[in-house]
Amino acid sequence: MKRTGFLYDERFLLHDTGPGHPETSERLQAAYRGIEEAGLLSLLTRVEAVRTKIKWIEAVHSPRHIMRFEEACMLDMGEFDHPDNQMCGDSYDIALLAVGGILETVDRVMDGRLDNAFCAVRPPGHHAEPNKALGFCYFNNVAIAARYLQIEWDIERVGIVDFDVHHGNGTQRIFDQDPTVFYYSIHEHPSFSFPGTGHAFEKGTGPGFGYTLHSTILPGEGDKEYREALERDLIPAFEEFEPQVVLVSAGFDAHVDDDMSEIRLTTEGFSWMMKTIVELADKYCGGRLISVLEGGYAVQRLPELIQNHLRILMGMDVQ
């Protein structure tokens, strides 16, 4: 069985998005309870969050963005950049803890104490752009982890797989011109889903052309189309790119019971997809994979989805 890390910290629950907001702390509580009840906690290596150094945030975001976010929290503005981004006075500190926890997890995978890991963090990250918070995201967790791998661990090629049902516009923008980070995203077709980017014809620009790849799924489609897309797009792309580490933007909102989209991926569909991604990490990266939570709003489904996600990381059977 693989040594799988599990980043979780109760302080992630303090990021308060107010009443009626879908990105709630209940998501994380439900996931944690699910892991506990399935008896998985004792099999996992727990990682606690630590506050990141600002320099790692600055590897992706402008100092001005970081400062504005800090100020908005200090002044208790309630939202940042967009009414979707509801937050509280603690949100800035929690976002720094989430990033720091992820980087700590990266260290443990890279120095061999862990084989792979799942980071159950809030707030999510993949919509955050260098200068803009968007779609409940403030700092781009996965993008920062990719830069950290390159700067601190001399990794040359990072592969990112983003299966949140929404396109990760922030991650795409950050690595748009960069041939050293391959960004693959599978999401609902942008004409039907936020944020309206991530068309199949967007493939990166300049030296980054060919290092961004999008599979778009139509409303009502599900397991079959995901399988076809991964086999047609992701598998050959990684075969060519040969990433040294895989980062996963793990959003669970493509689930059929999640009303954030019309995509109908089943729990089994998620398991097949994650197994496929883990196999790619085994093949090219010696298994090194760090998965980071993004969206997923069907609170009743998150326990089973995240249980399976962790079982697959550990190399256990999933029915």
Place this chain on the structure above:
Amino acid sequence: MFIDRSMTRNVVTVGRETGFFEARDLMEEHGFRHLPVVEEDGTLVGIVTDRDIRSAMPSAFLDVEEIRQERERISRLKVKDIMTRNPVTVSPANTIEDALLLIQKTRVGAFPVVDKSGKLKGILSIRDLVRAFINVLGIEEPGTFLCIVVEHKVGQLKQIVDAITEERISIGSVLVARHWEEGKRAIFTYLLTSNVTHVRKKLESMGFALLDPMKWSLDQLPKTRDKAPE
């Protein structure tokens, strides 16, 4: 919505005596499909289109000697020999709506824009209209479409906009598609938010039907076109 706000102003032009290859290279270099031909004082006398260029090129079925002769003939060609004379033009005072209807009627891909004295002021291509349409849709900003089917009667849109406003959601654009079902209209709202779950439920509870995204269409019109002029 006047054309002079949407047209391209700094137009690359050629004269009647410009050589064929020079005109072709200019078009290739800039990625244009239309090159207005003007007198020295700016008076429009014609237009060279990519079609004019193609039809002047030698046929692929010639032998080597014939191709050599053809190329020599072409190298002597001037713009005036291949240009379309009296192209369909529009005036800066025409509207975008005029241009859309005229494109449908004439099947022309770009109109030189000329003033009353016949001088070239700009060019309006389908590309400019596409840009304007993208702007009107608002889709360069992050957001989510909803399609709401309503009875065709007064006051429906107000109820919808009020419901969206109560959710503190900004609207990027609203389109109303006609010729849908008998007595119905499809209202497309582009909402500048990632979070439409609640407003969707709210609209449904108000009795509005949200259309299955796979059935969305702006165009339920029969696809008839005016016959192009012979």
